[in-house]
Amino acid sequence: MSNVSTNTGIARWLGIAAILIILDQITKIAITSTFVYGEAMPVTPFFNLVLVYNKGAAFSFLASETGWQRHFFTVIGIGASAFIIYLLKKNQGQRLLSWALTLILGGAIGNVIDRILYGHVIDFLDVYIGNWHWPAFNIADSAICIGAVLFVYDELKRSKKPASGT
Template sequence: MNEPGDQASPPSREPPAPYSWVWLFVSAAVVWADMVTKEWASEVLTLYRPRAVYDWLNLTLAHNYGAAFSFLSDAGGWQRWFFTVLASVISLALIVWVLRLPRREWRTGLALALVIGGAIGNLVDRIQYGYVVDFIDVHYAGWHWPAFNVADSAITGGVILLLLDALLQTLRHRKLKS
């Protein structure tokens, strides 16, 4: 314990804001949007048959048994449970992180909320079907990006926001040092 003449103790971490639960609402909205669009795609689209929307965009129902870019999709079935456990552990860790965020770290909160929602959206598919439903097919000049979904878009957006936030914080710290 510091006495009145002692040096000041390091600043305490700002307590989490009560509104941290808002980030879980954002995550739930992402899960809902993902589930609704996947349900729609599964009802309206035919498996692996593209439906042109624009010159660069098709809607193509696909079942992804692997991870991003169909990684390990032909691994024989064990990957379903591996990715289920991995996504569950990561989602729980991110939920704990987002609930402990101080109010001023709203960009991090939004980014984590997007990643959590996307991870849970794909996790629901993996548990329910054994695969993830993808249906967005972006292409150009015969080259197709791997099919993806709303959950994948949220994860990508969240990761990009996390990287931008880290870059901004680094620049801010450098500016303060100079």
Template structure:
């Protein structure tokens, strides 16, 4: 229960109880979620632009060294993030497409219902949403996901990835950081509704 604070209205000079004022931290984003959707669309656009640029300028499988630990290497990934299940035989295209659409739908609703002021979580969800749709677009249109970022240390290579994978990873880190945030009972009530 919130403490009752008495304020004076600047319009009518009548005392107003804080119990009558809405707790903005417990009001969901609703239509104010649009900046997070714009961010997700920007992630999709940047991801698709960089993939098109990589496809147009890089030769498949031939690394282009940028720094001693960083190459641009065009790869076609038929699996999930970081080439997981890429050798599974083709069924994974439909499986990962279906999962991505379900997750994306859940994220759209989650961002909409998220209480105002939960900016780190909203940012994280928007990054994951944009990354998921960026990769599912490739999977639906091409049958594979275009990867082109390759990092390594000496002869140990991390699986090639793209900006959508990076956005999903950054969003996941943001969600972990947000999980340490202290929540009010009002926030929890809005999330449950």
């Protein structure tokens, strides 16, 4: 009976990650079908939709390298995803931690799919103030960031709890 509830619990988190991956990929397909590379459409005084490609990692880290980074970040993304699935299976009863891991997992896989299919990550969300633009990002990046914040919050929350038995 324990294995049934364990499998159902992990399936729920993997299902949420799958929905996130689908949402990420649909938005990327919509943007690439609507925009040409570099095209921007103002939405608000601080937000544009724009089609850009990121061959690097977060904030275009290593984007100007010769191409080896595509394979490097793909392997890291796959390895991180496998480790996150292990952590989800091990900690699925911890709701906040599971949400954090699920968001990071969905985002990581969404960006790995881009690297495998296109050799770069498709970014399209452009937030700015005046002439200063935050690096463009996507749904997967947003999920990773939200998941990371939840992860840190969960860790801080747990570290403040007194140890049991003392």
